[in-house]
Amino acid sequence: MARTRSIRNRKKRSKKEPIEIDITSLLDILVILLIFLLRSYNSSGVTLTIPKGIELPLSSSATYNKAGVMIQVSKDKIWVDTEVVLDVENAPKHIYDEGGRRIIPLYNVLVKKKEKIKAIAKQVPQAQNFSGMTNLIVDKSLKYSYIKKIMYTCAAAGFKEYKFVVMGEEQY
């Protein structure tokens, strides 16, 4: 006891060893996190919003999504880029024209979208030109006759390419 308190050992005592933290387990966690992040990484950079009421069909496709105007279609609603354009419950009387092939509210919104994209492309040189691409996020239980109307409306509004958004089968 006296030895530790002596003036001779004061210097030695003051030089305490730095705290050592065992980082092995921390590194284990980081490795797992890295795998987790790599596994869920999507290089396309496209953010898709799938509203409630839409169940995507399974597909063996492995093509990543590209940016485009998003059209979400459920049994009772249609959204364009998450904005509701048609709600069947509160819909006006006449929503179809051109012999029942074109959905008027969807057509109007799509034309506005197209004009907006074109106007931005004119003003901002870095902005992407109008690609005419639509990402169709459609509920799997919907019938072809309805999807056909949506596709026809897109084409009429000047969108020449459809991308059917599907869920990869690999994960199951």
Next chain:
Amino acid sequence: MGYKTPTRRKAKANLKKINLIPILDAVFIFIFFLLMSTQFVKIFEIGSVVPILSNSPPPKVKKKPLGLTITIKKNALIVSHAKPRQISKRINKNSDGQYNLSALHDYLVGLKKKYRAEELVILEPKVDLKYEVIIHIMDSIRMMNKTDDPLFKKDVDGVDTQIKTLFSKIIFGNLMS
């Protein structure tokens, strides 16, 4: 009077090594829980283009296109092509009432062996199918399966490259009608 420890020395003596191991163990378990409860949803796409309607004559090409058309009828899938325009195969539904997609796929693989550069197919659903069924039909038309015989074609440099897609450019033929 007894020895009194200087205040600074007292403070230094109080520094204790924190035992992080139980905390890290807990975080480790938490990450496992996170991994197990996460659904790795992979979202992909299937492309299609709008058919172009025109009165002008088609552009002259050296090789006539195959003009492959698949008509989806109530009880069968009809495969036809435009060289010459004829029904080349009728694939009836299975006994369970489902479309025989494996038979369709096998037939298309046979066609692809003959027309390796062809990618285009016109899809004409004549019945009001569910979207999910259409996607399954499109899948069997678009992609080569791993179990299919490998097919090769020469690329621009004359090197043999494996064909991974069957008829990947799908156009809905009756969209404008």
